[in-house]
Amino acid sequence: MVQQLTTGERQNALVILLAVFVVGVAMAAAGGSDPLGVHGVIVLLFGGGLGALVMRSYYEPEPTLDRPSHYYDDPIKAGIALTLAWAIFGMFMGVWTAAQLAWPDLAFDAGWSTFGRLRPTHTTGVIFGFGGNALIATSFHVVQRTSRARLAGQVSPWFVLLGFNLFCILAVTGYFMGVTQSKEYAEAEWYADLWLVVVWVTYFVLFLRTIARRKEPHIYVANWYYMAFIVVVAILHIVNNLALPVSLGQAKSYTIWAGVQDSMVQWWYGHNAVAFFLTAGFLAMLYYYLPVRAQRPIFSYRLSILSFWGITFFYMWAGSHHLHYTALPHWVQNLGMTFSVMLLVPSWASAGNALLTLNGAWQKVRDDATLRFIFVAVVFYGLSTFEGSFLAIRPVNALSHYTDWTVGHVHAGALGWVAFITFGSIYTLVPSLWKRERMFSPVLVEVHFWLAVAGTLIYVFAMWNSGILQGLMWRTYTQEGTLAYSFLDSLVAMYPYYIARAFGGLLFLLGAIVAAYNIWMTVRAVPASIDRRTDVPDTGLAPGAAATPAE
Amino acid sequence: MAELFHRKLERTAIGFVIAIIAAASVGGLVEIAPLFTIKQTVEEAPDMRVYTPLELAGRNIYIREGCYACHSQMIRTLRDEVERYGPYSLAVESKYDRPMLWGSKRTGPDLARVGGKYSDFWHVAHLTNPRDVVPESNMPAYRFLARTALDTDDLGRHLQAQRALGVPYTDAMIANAAGDAFGQAAPDSPFAAGVTERYGEKTQVSAFDGVATQLTEMDALVAYLQVLGRLTDAPYSNTAAPEQAPDPTN
Amino acid sequence: MDIDHNTLVGFAKSWGLFYFIGFSVCVVIYAFWPANRKKFDDAKRSILSKDDRPWQ
Numbered sequence: 108m109v110q111q112l113t114t115g116e117r118q119n120a121l122v123i124l125l126a127v128f129v130v131g132v133a134m135a136a137a138g139g140s141d142p143l144g145v146h147g148v149i150v151l152l153f154g155g156g157l158g159a160l161v162m163r164s165y166y167e168p169e170p171t172l173d174r175p176s177h178y179y180d181d182p183i184k185a186g187i188a189l190t191l192a193w194a195i196f197g198m199f200m201g202v203w204t205a206a207q208l209a210w211p212d213l214a215f216d217a218g219w220s221t222f223g224r225l226r227p228t229h230t231t232g233v234i235f236g237f238g239g240n241a242l243i244a245t246s247f248h249v250v251q252r253t254s255r256a257r258l259a260g261q262v263s264p265w266f267v268l269l270g271f272n273l274f275c276i277l278a279v280t281g282y283f284m285g286v287t288q289s290k291e292y293a294e295a296e297w298y299a300d301l302w303l304v305v306v307w308v309t310y311f312v313l314f315l316r317t318i319a320r321r322k323e324p325h326i327y328v329a330n331w332y333y334m335a336f337i338v339v340v341a342i343l344h345i346v347n348n349l350a351l352p353v354s355l356g357q358a359k360s361y362t363i364w365a366g367v368q369d370s371m372v373q374w375w376y377g378h379n380a381v382a383f384f385l386t387a388g389f390l391a392m393l394y395y396y397l398p399v400r401a402q403r404p405i406f407s408y409r410l411s412i413l414s415f416w417g418i419t420f421f422y423m424w425a426g427s428h429h430l431h432y433t434a435l436p437h438w439v440q441n442l443g444m445t446f447s448v449m450l451l452v453p454s455w456a457s458a459g460n461a462l463l464t465l466n467g468a469w470q471k472v473r474d475d476a477t478l479r480f481i482f483v484a485v486v487f488y489g490l491s492t493f494e495g496s497f498l499a500i501r502p503v504n505a506l507s508h509y510t511d512w513t514v515g516h517v518h519a520g521a522l523g524w525v526a527f528i529t530f531g532s533i534y535t536l537v538p539s540l541w542k543r544e545r546m547f548s549p550v551l552v553e554v555h556f557w558l559a560v561a562g563t564l565i566y567v568f569a570m571w572n573s574g575i576l577q578g579l580m581w582r583t584y585t586q587e588g589t590l591a592y593s594f595l596d597s598l599v600a601m602y603p604y605y606i607a608r609a610f611g612g613l614l615f616l617l618g619a620i621v622a623a624y625n626i627w628m629t630v631r632a633v634p635a636s637i638d639r640r641t642d643v644p645d646t647g648l649a650p651g652a653a654a655t656p657a658e
Numbered sequence: 659m660a661e662l663f664h665r666k667l668e669r670t671a672i673g674f675v676i677a678i679i680a681a682a683s684v685g686g687l688v689e690i691a692p693l694f695t696i697k698q699t700v701e702e703a704p705d706m707r708v709y710t711p712l713e714l715a716g717r718n719i720y721i722r723e724g725c726y727a728c729h730s731q732m733i734r735t736l737r738d739e740v741e742r743y744g745p746y747s748l749a750v751e752s753k754y755d756r757p758m759l760w761g762s763k764r765t766g767p768d769l770a771r772v773g774g775k776y777s778d779f780w781h782v783a784h785l786t787n788p789r790d791v792v793p794e795s796n797m798p799a800y801r802f803l804a805r806t807a808l809d810t811d812d813l814g815r816h817l818q819a820q821r822a823l824g825v826p827y828t829d830a831m832i833a834n835a836a837g838d839a840f841g842q843a844a845p846d847s848p849f850a851a852g853v854t855e856r857y858g859e860k861t862q863v864s865a866f867d868g869v870a871t872q873l874t875e876m877d878a879l880v881a882y883l884q885v886l887g888r889l890t891d892a893p894y895s896n897t898a899a900p901e902q903a904p905d906p907t908n
Numbered sequence: 909m910d911i912d913h914n915t916l917v918g919f920a921k922s923w924g925l926f927y928f929i930g931f932s933v934c935v936v937i938y939a940f941w942p943a944n945r946k947k948f949d950d951a952k953r954s955i956l957s958k959d960d961r962p963w964q
Contacts, residue, residue, distance in 0.1 A: 221798035223724025285722035322963035366752035423685025432734035434749035509764040695913040
């Protein structure tokens with residue numbers, strides 16, 4: 108890692124880490140016994156630890172002069188490792204919280220282990236930890252390959268990747284301590300939010316400068332999606348998190364938005380986080396890794412452009428469908444509903460485009476589990492965007508809102524679409540990045556695939572059932588015109604589904620663990636090509652020359 | 659020449675970013691901008707009061723524990739919700755709420771009008787172990803609230819931050835924040851009178867967790883739960899009929 | 909002049925729509941502009957070429 112940096116760059120890295128360390132000390136001093144102080148300690152350990160790591164390799168030889176003629180893959184490799192670590196953490200927290208709903212005593216007699224505090228560790232762990240790291244890692248890969256240019260920075264990719272992970276760590280450790288803004292999917296407090304802005308601006312500049320360096324005249328469409336993801340997430344993040352801290356020594360802050368405005372801002376953020384974090388970024392993966400894996404160009408490039416602008420434009424309007432029949436003005440609700448329904452057009456254009464790309468290569472989908480991951484992702488993308496538009500219709504929403512149906516819908520998207528496309532991309536990326544012919548064990552990819560499919564289906568069907576049942580029980584009237592069921596009746600009816608859901612989630616977690624093992628073994632395994640090369644009579648080639656296969 | 663070519667590329671990349679911002683920001687602006695003038699259309703509620711320091715502290719505990727993940731505070735304009743939970747929620751009721759806690763999921767029931775529905779004692783028993791009161795419940799137990807002393811030192815600063823954002827706390831409220839928090843949970847103490855003086859006669863002053871000598875987080879949370887839906891009477895005088903959800907049975 | 913709620917809502921409803929139509933027209937023109945066809949075809953095939961070094 109450090110070997111790739113020149114002495115000057117190592118010094119820059121040390122200066123940045125020193126600054127992080129100093130900020131950590133300042134936070135610890137100002138915060139004292141407040142959670143902010145604990146976070147100060149975490150920040151200073153993070154900065155100090157990484158600084159020590161750089162120092163250890165400080166005097167190692169500098170990189171060779173031909174560095175610019177190689178792609179910069181080290182941060183991508185680290186990003187994949189972090190993706191898998193967060194996947195296992197986030198999914199484990201998901202299984203635990205799911206189990207708590209079925210068996211509420213699965214908690215310790217302390218605040219940190221209650222459902223309310225664990226739930227954001229799950230959502231942040233999977234959305235930002237797993238999804239975010241996957242997006243950063245793949246975006247670094249895709250932008251370099253499609254631009255045929257090396258990343259426009261040596262230290263900044265590391266800053267983006269590790270800085271983002273520091274944000275995730277601050278967020279998750281904060282939730283355990285009860286530090287939260289109670290804004291869904293934006294729970295982290297003001298100082299973590301500020302830090303993310305710094306990281307994100309660096310990410311934006313790095314990405315833009317890399318694109319500006321490109322040797323291809325046209326910017327490939329996958330980069331459009333990554334760009335939209337980076338730009339819009341920045342806007343959303345800043346607007347939604349505007350807040351006034353109680354004092355500079357305290358973690359607690361009050362958002363500048365109140366009541367109705369806050370509800371609209373939060374769901375404008377919340378829905379567009381789905382759009383630009385969980386959709387646009389992962390569509391970028393789709394538009395690169397699907398053609399590469401299938402070895403077929405995308406069916407229609409024009410269609411991908413049309414759906415890009417459709418998604419970028421329409422999604423922004425849809426947030427208010429989370430607030431049907433509430434105190435939000437009626438016209439805003441209708442606007443949100445209308446655009447949510449229209450959103451189906453660009454969404455299905457993307458899904459159709461992907462399926463038509465595979466058309467004619469179905470035997471590949473049958474034989475190759477990795478391509479099957481991508482295929483299933485597309486199917487679930489089509490399904491959950493349809494479901495999303497459907498649920499945004501006011502009368503349907505009257506039934507589904509506040510129930511597990513929403514949870515089922517989210518997981519059809521998060522498991523079926525986001526996680527499947529991520530694993531499909533990672534299985535495509537890992538062998539090429541580490542110069543291996545294939546994954547360590549294709550059988551384990553197959554095992555992972557079926558665990559993930561079974562887990563997703565069990566989860567989603569359990570939540571569809573429980574959600575619709577719940578919604579119907581809440582609104583069922585007796586002959587006499589009174590409500591037929593108490594709230595408790597509906598809760599009792601949920602228990603079998605909560606158990607099934609925890610089981611489905613467990614299968615999915617097991618799949619992720621299998622994936623991590625398989626990838627670890629792929630990385631560790633000595634490439635067969637090197638074996639063969641060292642196994643032939645000496646041709647005068649230095650042994651080290653084989654370590655960097657020239658392709 | 660090469661330099662010029664490079665500039666052009668950079669320009670297209672930046673132009674592209676601007677196009678994304680243009681496409682993406684309109685939706686948000688159109689929906690959010692009018693909400694800044696919404697005061698003109700929102701119903702007035704002159705009797706609406708602010709949260710007392712103790713209730714605000716309780717609200718912050720509600721936030722800290724992530725209660726919003728399972729409980730909504732937004733009764734929709736649907737007949738079954740109004741019959742189950744009470745008059746539907748009005749925009750004005752959450753005008754001091756930062757953040758709003760409308761929620762998105764009901765693993766447990768809505769709490770928008772839970773204030774006054776159960777006794778303080780019921781809440782304490784329920785929070786201590788929900789299954790002692792409701793055997794089928796899957797809510798976590800919050801025993802630790804009763805053994806954690808409430809931190810009142812910085813409540814004045816909390817009120818001040820709220821005022822900076824536009825919540826009408828007076829100087830007297832800020833100056834007496836800690837005392838008022840104590841007084842609201844200690845009816846016999848000299849501090850109790852100040853609470854009703856500053857926050858109104860209707861403010862509930864009682865030993866929420868049953869112990870008047872020590873102020874715990876349990877006091878604060880119960881005080882908050884007991885004021886939910888009771889900051890104003892406006893929803894009860896609202897005469898608009900709720901919308902009727904399509905009834906699947908007829 | 910005081911901007912009241914109804915003006916703002918009216919503006920949002922009408923100009924939002926015009927903006928939307930104008931935007932879609934621009935996108936469609938861009939996507940189907942004949943001169944762009946070659947660019948798009950190159951782009952969709954270029955990612956499949958096998959080289960693993962940045963172009964100098």
